[in-house]
Amino acid sequence: MSDTDRRNFLRRAGIVGAGALGAGALSGQADSANLLADGAPQNQAGADPAATLPAVPFHGTHQAGILTPRQPAGAWVAFDVTADTRQQLTDLFKAITNEVRFLTAGGVRPDPHGTFAPPTDSGTLGTDVPADGLTATLGVGASLFDHRFGLAAYRPRRLQAMTPFPNDNLDPARTGGDLLLQLCAGSQDTVLHALRQITRVTRGGMQIRWCEDGFASPARPTGVPRNHFAFKDGIANPLPDAAPQLLWAAASEPAWTRGGTYHVVRIIQMFTEFWDRVSTQEQQQMIGRNRDSGAPLDGSKETDTPHYGADPAGNVIPLTAHIRVANPRTAKTEKERIYRRGYNYDRGVDLNGNLDMGLLFNAFCQDLDRQYIAIQNRLVGEPMVDYISPVGGGYFFALPGVRDKSDHFAAGLLTLSSGAR
Amino acid sequence: MSARLLSTVAALAAMAALTACGQTTRTTDTSAGPVAPNPAPIQTEQLLGPMGSYETYVYRHLATLRPQLATLQQDLAANNASAAKRDWQKARISWLQIGQDDQQYGAFGNLGGAIDGLAAGLKGGAHSAAFTGFHRVEYDLYTSHNLHAAQADTAKLRSLVSQMTPQTVTKDLALTPKSLDTWVLRCHEILEDALRDSLSRNDDYGSHMELASVSADVTATREMLSVLGPLIQPRMPGLLSTAARQLRTIDARIKAAHGGTAARERLNASVSAALETLAPVSEVIQITNANT
Numbered sequence: 001m002s003d004t005d006r007r008n009f010l011r012r013a014g015i016v017g018a019g020a021l022g023a024g025a026l027s028g029q030a031d032s033a034n035l036l037a038d039g040a041p042q043n044q045a046g047a048d049p050a051a052t053l054p055a056v057p058f059h060g061t062h063q064a065g066i067l068t069p070r071q072p073a074g075a076w077v078a079f080d081v082t083a084d085t086r087q088q089l090t091d092l093f094k095a096i097t098n099e100v101r102f103l104t105a106g107g108v109r110p111d112p113h114g115t116f117a118p119p120t121d122s123g124t125l126g127t128d129v130p131a132d133g134l135t136a137t138l139g140v141g142a143s144l145f146d147h148r149f150g151l152a153a154y155r156p157r158r159l160q161a162m163t164p165f166p167n168d169n170l171d172p173a174r175t176g177g178d179l180l181l182q183l184c185a186g187s188q189d190t191v192l193h194a195l196r197q198i199t200r201v202t203r204g205g206m207q208i209r210w211c212e213d214g215f216a217s218p219a220r221p222t223g224v225p226r227n228h229f230a231f232k233d234g235i236a237n238p239l240p241d242a243a244p245q246l247l248w249a250a251a252s253e254p255a256w257t258r259g260g261t262y263h264v265v266r267i268i269q270m271f272t273e274f275w276d277r278v279s280t281q282e283q284q285q286m287i288g289r290n291r292d293s294g295a296p297l298d299g300s301k302e303t304d305t306p307h308y309g310a311d312p313a314g315n316v317i318p319l320t321a322h323i324r325v326a327n328p329r330t331a332k333t334e335k336e337r338i339y340r341r342g343y344n345y346d347r348g349v350d351l352n353g354n355l356d357m358g359l360l361f362n363a364f365c366q367d368l369d370r371q372y373i374a375i376q377n378r379l380v381g382e383p384m385v386d387y388i389s390p391v392g393g394g395y396f397f398a399l400p401g402v403r404d405k406s407d408h409f410a411a412g413l414l415t416l417s418s419g420a421r
Numbered sequence: 422m423s424a425r426l427l428s429t430v431a432a433l434a435a436m437a438a439l440t441a442c443g444q445t446t447r448t449t450d451t452s453a454g455p456v457a458p459n460p461a462p463i464q465t466e467q468l469l470g471p472m473g474s475y476e477t478y479v480y481r482h483l484a485t486l487r488p489q490l491a492t493l494q495q496d497l498a499a500n501n502a503s504a505a506k507r508d509w510q511k512a513r514i515s516w517l518q519i520g521q522d523d524q525q526y527g528a529f530g531n532l533g534g535a536i537d538g539l540a541a542g543l544k545g546g547a548h549s550a551a552f553t554g555f556h557r558v559e560y561d562l563y564t565s566h567n568l569h570a571a572q573a574d575t576a577k578l579r580s581l582v583s584q585m586t587p588q589t590v591t592k593d594l595a596l597t598p599k600s601l602d603t604w605v606l607r608c609h610e611i612l613e614d615a616l617r618d619s620l621s622r623n624d625d626y627g628s629h630m631e632l633a634s635v636s637a638d639v640t641a642t643r644e645m646l647s648v649l650g651p652l653i654q655p656r657m658p659g660l661l662s663t664a665a666r667q668l669r670t671i672d673a674r675i676k677a678a679h680g681g682t683a684a685r686e687r688l689n690a691s692v693s694a695a696l697e698t699l700a701p702v703s704e705v706i707q708i709t710n711a712n713t
Contacts, residue, residue, distance in 0.1 A: 166542040169623070273693065274613055277700035352620040353689040386610075 053133025053186035058104040060401040061259045065135030070216040074184040078177025079206040092205035097408035106131035132186040139180040139263045139396030150418025156397045158368040167385040174392025177209040214343025214360035232294035238337045256412035259400035266361035266393035286383045288321030338365040454659020468601045471648040486515040497572040520641030530593045563627025598708040609699035667695035
């Protein structure tokens with residue numbers, strides 16, 4: 001691949017020139033060179049619409065789709081498990097594993113029954129299925145560790161149902177779930193093809209509880225992509241080398257969780273009409289960054305670090321500004337930092353005729369309480385809450401990676417005996 | 422072609438070029454006109470009079486509200502559900518006309534939230550003990566149909582409203598530059614809330630009285646524009662008349678809004694249009710260096 005292609009993919013993934021995920025972040029165990037684009041970015045004028053992303057390796061210590069640079073399209077699908085027994089649950093995870101293993105590699109799917117049965121692939125990507133950078137990241141919710149499958153003793157220590165923060169408006173139908181599948185790929189048809197195939201081979205074992213599509217905007221014009229409020233979102237992600245301290249499950253967690261991480265999804269509606277009625281100055285005071293450049297209000301470019309110590313009264317960056325409250329950049333809050341991998345969403349129109357748009361807040365962290373929940377508790381009542389409404393989502397534990405062809409999702413958990421620790 | 426016509430053509434061409442360069446063209450109805458050149462900066466003292474008028478307005482509505490709540494309490498004691506619903510609605514409208522809804526924007530602080538908060542952000546939702554006030558009683562009357570609970574919750578609501586004294590109101594409407602600026606935001610925020618929470622039924626616990634709520638919100642918005650009018654008029658000469666016309670349109674469309682989707686769309690459109698007009702007010706009526 002040429003340097004230009006590599007750069008284009010990185011830009012499309014929102015990581016060029018930002019303090020976000022560096023190339024070293026690519027999929028943990030993956031050979032990073034394989035991840036980079038062989039085709040031009042889809043969002044670039046004149047790009048080949050048929051270009052696809054190369055395959056992202058499925059097997060590894062960690063799942064892909066966590067440190068993998070953001071692909072352009074995604075879907076977040078929560079499922080309730082309808083299997084009755086531990087064996088059926090194991091079969092469900094095996095079926096998901098096998099399907100994801102095929103989809104992430106791509107190829108021509110065998111059709112053993114020929115014309116005597118419906119085809120095994122929906123065919124929406126053509127006969128020769130492209131991998132198109134697909135990642136399928138599977139997580140489990142706290143509800144899976146109830147009485148049904150004898151897993152209660154093995155629940156990750158911080159895993160819990162998402163209860164509302166004071167400014168939330170969570171719809172139970174769009175919150176929680178036994179499982180969460182994050183599908184990301186080079187384009188939306190690749191994502192939806194994967195969803196159809198995975199649900200097809202798991203019928204009877206699980207039912208979709210909620211499903212949200214998201215897209216990663218291209219850089220406008222450079223750097224980290226913008227959200228619907230026009231601000232660059234995800235600038236201050238920790239670097240991948242901090243993952244042992246900030247991302248992957250801690251030693252204090254049950255042994256089966258090694259290589260996994262907590263996954264936070266929040267469906268945050270953004271009242272864009274209202275936002276567009278606010279002056280740029282006021283918007284910037286709420287966020288703490290320059291809307292055009294992404295720079296903190298005391299800096300000149302998006303990668304600049306804000307210096308709160310030099311501005312204790314908040315004269316330049318208000319004390320209530322989103323970036324200042326979320327990440328005060330003190331020694332104490334350093335261990336709270338999370339890996340954000342957010343997407344924008346658009347789901348039509350609201351009952352009152354306003355656009356239904358928002359942020360698919362999507363983040364990973366080592367410890368829900370110490371990191372995400374601590375940050376969000378601090379953000380309660382921030383000025384921006386008038387313009388947003390978290391309406392759904394959930395807390396999940398993204399499983400350890402599937403190591404090889406003989407392994408399957410959650411194998412380390414499902415082989416533990418019921419009731420014992 | 423005459424010289425005059427030529428210059429007209431040139432002017433039109435220049436306008437067309439401007440439009441092509443991204444000059445905004447709006448629906449005629451939302452045009453509030455330009456800001457007057459070099460508007461005089463607003464001094465804190467200039468907002469004290471309007472704020473005083475608004476406080477008087479608040480006390481007048483509280484004086485109406487308190488006996489309405491007493492009547493509601495009597496309805497419940499008499500186990501009369503239909504009278505209770507009627508009187509809850511009357512009290513609700515009196516409250517909304519003050520210009521506070523659903524604890525948005527922190528008006529009247531925690532007390533305002535206890536009187537008019539939603540269940541959404543509470544652990545346990547509508548079953549939470551922290552869910553109090555108007556919507557709690559609405560839930561009792563219209564959703565759980567529990568008059569016994571409504572009695573206790575109305576007593577709680579009355580107690581909360583009785584705490585809205587000049588002392589507490591003055592505390593929440595403090596006369597600092599910052600809080601005066603926050604207060605000015607209500608020129609548009611009351612109606613923003615009507616669109617976001619009432620017309621979406623996001624704040625509905627069974628009474629379905631969003632049309633009456635929006636009407637009350639329009640009344641409150643009118644009061645804000647009235648007390649701030651003398652400051653707005655010289656700075657945005659076209660705004661008040663446009664806003665007044667648009668608020669009248671909302672009134673008319675509320676009356677017609679029982680007629681299904683098309684009528685509702687027309688109402689939503691009129692509220693949205695008024696909001697576009699009102700958006701600049703808080704920027705123009707802003708105390709310089711109030712961020713302290």
